[in-house]
Amino acid sequence: MCASGCPGGKRVLATWFCCGNAWGPCAAAGTGACGTCQSSNNQCAWPNISDACKNLTKPQNCSENPSRYGCGTAIKVTTCGTLKSVTVTIADCGPDTKSHCGESKLCCYDPSRPPYFFYAINRLIDLTPAAFSAIHTLDAGIIPVGIDKW
């Protein structure tokens, strides 16, 4: 295995969600907790945008303590491996971090840095389809990424 593809920042799992104007099962998704969420925008959900939000997502149950960021805060998301990146802004509350404690995927391998194998652990960010598809294929479902603030 070649050494490469380790994004900087915190490594977590990301998936995608739909919001705003849509069809089919996505039609009732609404514009999110910030009132601005649209599937075709480069946006994300963050688990600590307010006390009410954090009380739902409970990242502390997974030993995570994400910073409080407000609607519109920009976060750079980079894939493990290919290092493709997209900068998104917070438009919703999520993911439901507490329901996914301990989930992980191998992010990258670096023989020069112990522990050599680096994993993306827990869910701290969800992306809109537009943002997710900018860095990976939608049918991948869940991917390991690096985020530049947490």
Next chain:
Amino acid sequence: MSEIKRRELLKGAVLGSAGILSVSTFASLGLGQPANGKQEASGESEPGGRNPNFAMGLVNGIDGATVIALNEESLVQRIELTSATRVWKGQDTTLEEVKPGDFFYARGTPTADGRFIAETIWVNIVNLHLQIDDIDVKGKQFVFSDPHGQIVGHLRPYTVAISLHGDEPASRDLSGLQIGQHVQVIGCWHPDTGEFDVSKIFA
């Protein structure tokens, strides 16, 4: 719980009853704080802005290698496919499988004259958070549920399970899945029904 319903729940919890609060009310809930992150160029669009390399819509018809669609702004848009375009509808397929009434997401390149050249088009794709209610091996289907009802997931030859608690590769062996288990599912919705084809089950 489906991704959609989960969003509604999360939104409802911060908006209060029926989402009747206005955007200006968010500040009092701590939701309307100004951005405190430094914005960086994404290479595709302004952070948070519309992604020009993304399109979505409802299929109205097919004209040769072009999907005639109604986009989210109720405008007619032409999505052009090339020999290199990847078409996904539960699995990789061809444009012949795309029908009026399907919805889609697409990634590609917009042209100056308003067309969109698709690199990949995902048809009827859904990403759902569900609980397994029943496993019908003989009928090759799972019955899933979220708090709003049940959904039938049809197993296909391409259906795989992917563990999020280890490094095992995707497997066609679904015997490790259990009734009552919470899973995330990538699938292909059957429009206007409560059914879908299961592509990937993350557990």
